[in-house]
Each structure stands twice: as C-alpha cells, then as structure tokens.
Amino acid sequence: MNTKRAAADRGRVTGLPEWDRCGVMGVVNVTPDSFSDGGRWFDTTAAVKRGLDLVAQGADLVDVGGESTRPGASRVDEEEELRRVVPVVRGLASEGVAVSVDTMRASVAAQAVAAGAMLVNDVSGGLADPGMIPAVAAAEVPFVVMHWRGFSDGMNSLAVYDDVLAEVTAELRTRIDAVVSGGISPERIIVDPGLGFAKNAEHDLALVAHLPELRTLGFPLLVAASRKRFLGRVLAGADGASPPPARERDAATAAVSAIAAQQGAWAVRVHEVRASADAVRVARAVEGAFRGTRTHGARGTHSTRSTEEGTR
Numbered sequence: 069m070n071t072k073r074a075a076a077d078r079g080r081v082t083g084l085p086e087w088d089r090c091g092v093m094g095v096v097n098v099t100p101d102s103f104s105d106g107g108r109w110f111d112t113t114a115a116v117k118r119g120l121d122l123v124a125q126g127a128d129l130v131d132v133g134g135e136s137t138r139p140g141a142s143r144v145d146e147e148e149e150l151r152r153v154v155p156v157v158r159g160l161a162s163e164g165v166a167v168s169v170d171t172m173r174a175s176v177a178a179q180a181v182a183a184g185a186m187l188v189n190d191v192s193g194g195l196a197d198p199g200m201i202p203a204v205a206a207a208e209v210p211f212v213v214m215h216w217r218g219f220s221d222g223m224n225s226l227a228v229y230d231d232v233l234a235e236v237t238a239e240l241r242t243r244i245d246a247v248v249s250g251g252i253s254p255e256r257i258i259v260d261p262g263l264g265f266a267k268n269a270e271h272d273l274a275l276v277a278h279l280p281e282l283r284t285l286g287f288p289l290l291v292a293a294s295r296k297r298f299l300g301r302v303l304a305g306a307d308g309a310s311p312p313p314a315r316e317r318d319a320a321t322a323a324v325s326a327i328a329a330q331q332g333a334w335a336v337r338v339h340e341v342r343a344s345a346d347a348v349r350v351a352r353a354v355e356g357a358f359r360g361t362r363t364h365g366a367r368g369t370h371s372t373r374s375t376e377e378g379t380r
Contacts, residue, residue: 078334079288081210082255084186085128085166089352090328091335092345093129093168094122095294098152099136099144116159123165126345129187131337132156132180133170137191137265141220149176158183168212174199181207187258189290191265192216193243194250205251212290213247215240215262226266233278236261240285258334259287264296272298276324279331288334293324295339322347330354 080086098115119130134152135144144152153169153176160167161184168187169180174197177188189212194200196219204211215236217226229235240259248254261282263272275282276293283289293299299320300311322343325336329351338344 077283077332080255081187081258081288081334082253083208083210087128089355090325090333090348091128092126092325092341092348093131093290093335093337094119094125094127094341095170095337095339096122096130096132096156097136097339098132098134098156112155112159115156116163119156119160119165119167120163122341125341126349127341129166129168129335130160131168131170131189132160132185133189134176135171137220143219146173146175149173150179154179154183157185161185172196172200174203178203178207181209186210188212189260190214191260191262193240194247195243201247201250201252208253208256210256210258211247211252212258212260213240213243213287214260215243215265217266223266227268227271229271232267232271232274233281236275237282237285240282244285244287254287257287258290259285260290260292263291263293264298267298269298269301272296273302276327279328279333283332289328289332290335290337291324291328291333292337293328294318294321294337294344299324318343326351 078090096115096119115132119132122130132153134149149171153171157167157169157180167185168189169177169185170189170191171177171180172190172192177190177200181188187210188204190196190200191214193213193216195216217223240261244257244259247257259282261275263275279289279291295314295317297311299317303317303320304311318340321338321340325338325344326347328336329348336344336348
C-alpha cells in the first residue's frame with residue numbers, strides 16, 4: 069500500500085471540517101438497549117456531557133443516535149426517537165461541537181439538522197425511509213451511505229455472499245447512484261461498508277483487509293468497527309472461548325482504527341475515543357515520516373552524485 073497516496077486520497081466532504089489525517093467520530097447512544105454501553109447516556113444531560121468528554125478526548129465529530137441497530141433490535145417509534153435525539157443534538161451544537169445524527173428517519177434527520185447537526189448518518193443509506201433522500205437534499209448537509217440489506221431484526225439471515233467485497237462494492241455503487249439521482253451532491257457523500265450489518269466475522273475481516281478497493285468508489289470512507297462482533301470473535305481465538313464483552317474490545321477497535329487510517333479512511337466511528345484518536349495521529353505521523361524519508365533520500369542521492377562528479 070502506498071501510504072502517501074492513502075493520505076492524499078482520503079477525500080473532503082463539503083459542509084464538514086477538514087483534517088490532515090483520518091478523523092474520529094465519537095458515538096453517543098441515547099438508548100437504553102445499546103449493545104455497547106447499555107443505556108449509560110440515556111439521560112439528555114448525561115448524553116451531552118458524554119459528547120463533550122469525547123471531544124476532550126480527541127473526537128472530531130460526535131454521532132448522536134436514539135435507536136439501537138444491534139442485531140435483533142426492535143425499532144422505536146418516531147416520537148420517542150425525536151425525544152431522545154433532538155435535545156442532545158441541540159445541547160452539543162450549542163457548545164460548538166460538530167454533530168452527526170444517526171437515524172433512519174427523515175423527520176428525525178430534518179429536526180436534528182434544524183437543531184444543529186451537520187451530517188446525517190443513515191445506516192440504511194436512505195432505504196428505510198423514502199423521505200430521507202429528499203430531506204437531506206433539501207437540507208444540503210453531508211450524508212453517509214452505508215451498505216445495508218435489511219432491518220436489525222432480520223439482518224443476520226441476509227449475510228450471504230459469494231464475494232463479499234465485490235457484492236458490497238456493487239450494492240454501494242447502486243445506492244450512491246440513487247442518492248445522487250435524488251438530489252444529494254456527490255461532494256457531500258460519505259460511504260460506509262456497514263461492518264456487522266448483514267455480515268459475519270469473515271465478511272467483516274475481508275472488508276477491513278480490502279479498504280483501498282472500497283476507496284475506488286471515489287468517496288470518503290467511514291469505517292465503523294467499534295466493539296463489533298467480529299472483534300469479539302477474533303479476541304476469543306480458535307479454542308472456542310467466549311468472546312469478551314463489547315466494552316472490553318476497545319484496544320481491538322483502536323487496532324482497526326490504525327489500519328483504517330493507514331489505508332486511507334476518511335474517518336473511524338468509535339465508542340471510546342482516546343485510543344483511536346492516538347492511533348490515527350500516530351498513523352499520520354508515520355505518513356509524514358514516510359514522505360520526509362522519500363524526499364530526503366531523493367535529495368541525498370542527488371547531493372552524493374554531485375560530489376562524486378565534482379571529484380572526477
């Protein structure tokens with residue numbers, strides 16, 4: 069992998085801040101049933117404080133969601149999702165935080181943007197609600213197009229692929245075309261391969277191994293591996309041990325963050341920020357050292373030749 073090229077090709081998103089490295093999106097789940105944090109931030113005040121803490125730890129964006137999308141989760145109704153999400157978005161935006169809203173509903177997206185959200189992160193890529201694409205197009209905000217095959221209560225049965233990389237890439241391309249046709253500017257699109265959504269551990273690992281190929285779609289890439297099942301399977305090993313609980317997978321998450329940053333991802337989405345924020349900054353430093361070594365080496369070779377030629 070050409071590290072210099074990966075850094076140059078991360079892409080930029082109209083309407084969002086620019087970073088000279090892979091960005092870090094911190095997660096605030098305003099839900100009682102999240103797979104990762106079990107409702108710790110369900111209260112509005114606690115959720116806003118959590119978002120501010122994530123920024124202090126190095127988050128560039130804070131993603132606020134009011135509906136669990138863990139495997140098997142049931143949907144919440146629209147009124148309840150609005151009650152959970154909008155006050156938190158408003159509270160964080162009022163503090164100057166760059167906020168993303170994680171929702172599959174057009175109404176929630178619209179009200180969150182009105183409250184200060186800068187980005188709509190829809191795990192369905194606009195498939196769950198036919199009003200989503202027109203709403204985002206009208207709001208003129210960036211949009212995450214994630215690979216998605218169905219709602220959480222049935223998605224495990226949809227994890228069937230002959231070639232996961234080829235099929236995810238093709239399905240994302242089809243979805244991107246639909247989003248652009250619906251009026252969302254290509255300069256505002258981010259793609260997400262949907263790790264853990266209608267995918268098993270082998271599928272997720274294959275996608276992480278081929279992030280540069282996903283970048284050939286031509287859009288900034290968001291990688292959301294945080295605490296997911298495939299990391300639990302990796303940590304459990306091959307001896308049949310039980311996977312560690314979700315909250316014990318943060319070091320593994322940071323490892324994926326470092327890989328994603330080195331492979332040219334635009335941002336990573338994580339529950340615990342500090343380790344991943346450190347990881348992407350180290351990856352950026354390595355990229356800088358790589359460029360410096362190549363430049364210095366080229367100059368050094370030129371200087372040596374000049375000296376040698378002068379003594380002939």
